[in-house]
Amino acid sequence: MEYSFIQSIFSGELISNLQCLNCKKITKSVEQFSALSLELPEIKQQGFFKQLVHNQKQSISLQECLDYFYEPVIDSLTLCSCGARSGKRQYSFQQQSNLLCIHLQRFLNKTQKDTKHVSFPIKDHNFQEYFNLDSEQNYRLFGIIVHLHDQGGDHFETILKCQNQQFLSIKDEIIEIVSQKYVEECEALLLFYEKVDNQIDLFKASLRKNLQNQHNMIKNQELLLKDEELCYLPHFWFEQFLHLAKPPSIITSHLICPHNLLKPDYWDFRIEYENAKSAQYNSQLDTNTSFITIGEVQNSNSPAYIQESSAYKQLQLTSIIIPKAVCEFLIEKYGGGPIIEKNIKTCSTCLEYAQQMSRRRKLERQLIIKYENLQGYDRIFVVHEEWLKKWQAYLYNSKQILQRNSLFGYPPPGEITNYLLLDKDQQIVQQKKEGQHFHMITAPIWHILQEIYGGGPTISINPHQQQYEPFKLQMDDLIQIKEIKVLYQNCINQYKPEIQQ
Ligand SMILES: [Zn+2]
Ligand SMILES: [Zn+2]
Structure with missing residues (x-):
């Protein structure tokens, strides 16, 4: 379940x-x-008298x-x-x-x-x-x-x-x-x-009092601790601790990225993106300005960025600050973790990766738009439906998915799995139907997909033996495809755990 x-x-x-x-x-x-x-x-019917008396x-x-x-x-x-x-x-x-x-x-x-x-x-x-x-x-x-x-x-x-x-x-x-x-x-x-449970209640009451005292003293600066001696405790857990007989474990792992830093959120990424767009707009002279390379990578290590990151603000809003030693005790007692130290940094690597994934999507969509309505080609190439669905999910991640699930959205699909449609004689299995098991696309789109993803094999259905101009990708398309592949490879090498989410 x-x-x-x-x-x-x-x-x-x-x-x-x-x-x-x-x-x-x-x-x-x-x-x-x-x-x-x-x-x-x-x-149950009450007697008239009883009703009258009790009124x-x-x-x-x-x-x-x-x-x-x-x-x-x-x-x-x-x-x-x-x-x-x-x-x-x-x-x-x-x-x-x-x-x-x-x-x-x-x-x-x-x-x-x-x-x-x-x-x-x-x-x-x-x-x-x-x-x-x-x-x-x-x-x-x-x-x-x-x-x-x-x-x-x-x-x-x-x-x-x-x-x-x-x-x-x-x-x-x-x-x-x-x-x-x-x-x-x-x-x-x-x-x-x-x-x-009276026994747990007593223990909890004293622990609660202690925790609240410490929290207040830190807030009022009566207890001065260095940042590295402090940590964040999720507010929702603290509430549960106050109100539940058996508090659950302290869940914080979803806040941490694979590099053990604070996972940036969707808005961190958007801010940079919006900045980049306006920077691009404002500096038409600087032709090298693409939104990957705009200063945010250097900036993201600076204290200002740590304070301004949306993930960091969110963390502050949804947590209380307590001494690290107390948090260690709570995690030992109730499970969960890891500890999120007060001076945790927002991960700039993850942010860069999210921007790379976004750029890859953008480049890929540009290519598709460029060729999807090219005259002179009919839909005669077969693509496996399941693969196509994964590809669409990846390419057109909705804002909601990006916000809720992860910064990176769905991963790109692997190699094209057309071979799953074929029998041992390399013919399409009879029961496999168009619209249900596979879709038909034009030669340009097929070439782009195969160039990016590999796999196959190429299957075409051309019953009337119609002749078409052979399709060849242009040089700048091939350069774009190369960039798409490099961007993904950079990401996948470093961020496997996140991509598989
Ligand atoms: Zn019976
Ligand atoms: Zn990271």
Whole structure:
């Protein structure tokens, strides 16, 4: 199963026991859940007198929803080995998560919502009975999401429990402290509980205090440490450390490039690119100005560049600064790493590489544009579809991919894999169809691709034996292709790990 951050925090396991109604055989299966989704049972009719006395909105409890969830249901969709199609399904808990998300199924369909009140534990509560556990297990409410009906459509309110035990209500830009009664009466859609472990809580409380003190002292310059004695700790981890029973490992490796420096980000690269463009524009006299060679490579080692790099600013925004020794302790305890020192430099090599990759793409696109509509050539050359897709993904990386995944985007494809279309007699395998397994391109494009990527073989389909002028690349095209190949070779030799991402 693919790793998911949400799953790793919320995931628990249910056992579904399915008993065949015919042969009584029981089939157990484990189901993962990240939110426990509960149907709301009907309210048991209360007598008129009771209603009058209590004078309150009709209400059910979370316990009743869970009881309803545990009730066996008839499932007629599975086939038993005896041939019968109906079984009795009943759920039980196998493993609870540190964080428990309970979803109350209020939406009956697109337009109808069940607005009945569901009461739920607000103070620390033993969930042993709720989950049929062997031993006591306390959970603590820390968040609620409420669905509001508004003229403007769907709206949500978030209620959070703060460290000082107060509740905060957040509705868009309105944030206010609310009473416990307000919380008790809200129409919850999602409830968030965390496991309470008193021993860990004590340890965490002292560590938290210590960490916060150190952080504040550094901020207020009461504790003066040299840059090499300080390091960055991701803010999101610090938050998890404060709020989760079991904080995950401290993930920082995605910030570091293969040269053990701070990985530049998309915007670092764009700034240089934009500068380069305007420099090119402003200095028409300097014909050697290409955006690879403009000063940024020298500049990128200077302190100014380190401070101005977007990756560095981002790091500052998303981290707290603590003493390196403390961070070492935390990484030893919780795993993860590496340590990101305060004086880390943004990698200029990676930046240069990203610029080279970008230049390569640009040159390659120029060539394609130059020849794609050349008169006098029909589409008679075959290219393997899978290879073509990889090539397109590489050449036309969207901005989003560059921003999200890496500075470098998808790698170029390897050699052309036309041979995968052929049988042992070098004929196209019969089942392979145009548009599905291969595409047709013109002679100029085929020559460019083969010149850059190699591989093959050349396959042409020319049923009417039409004669074409033989195509030859011009000298300056060949020079351009040579540059494309050199740029890539430079990159691939040094940056294999990054390219394979
Ligand atoms: Zn059966
Ligand atoms: Zn690097």
